[in-house]
Amino acid sequence: MSTPEPGGRRPGSGEDPRPTVTPTRYRDLAGIAVVVALLGNILVELTYSTLPPLPVAAGVTAGVLGIAELGGGFVLRRRIERRGGALPVPALVAARAVLLAKASSIGGAVIAGLWAAVLLHTVPRAPVVVAAFSDSIAAGIGLACALLLVGGALWLEYCCRAPEDPDDTGGGVRPT
Secondary structure: OOOOOOOOOOOOOOOOOOOOOOOOOHHHHHHHHHHHHHHHHHHHHHHHHHOOOOOHHHHHHHHHHHHHHHHHHHHHHHHHOOHHHOOOOOHHHHHHHHHHHHHHHHHHHHHHHHHHHHHHHHOOOOOOOHHHHHHHHHHHHHHHHHHHHHHHHHHHHHHOOOOOOOOOOOOOOOOO
16 A cells, blocks of 8 residues: 655556646635625724725726736737747746736735725715715725726736647657
């Protein structure tokens, strides 16, 4: 009987023991956003009266980052596919871009959840309270920009995938 390896796999089990990075799942991001929105709503309910007015530009930073990641995705994709004689992308650069994309998508989901929590509190009060109306506008812009960040991050992650090799018919195994 063989003893398990440190990762819990048995030697010769046929599985590749090297860790892999899997694509970000939409349901994970949605779950993060919902949980943060629920917890954030409790926090906003308890502290809204003590908060200063929310500036409209508060959420724009996430949108700018999302646009930058969208642009970076197009540039990296062009280089990965070697279109137009583009220089190849070093593997470490692609790996760093994937990690940035994964972190940004999770961060964007958290930010989106927080802005949604503010909206849950301010939208019902907006017709009556002037501050709630202006905070609803700021939160709406922030939510849109956070979703732009998530979208840009998912696009960047998608663009960093290695293209299929048309000459590779043996599943990556070369005959000897």
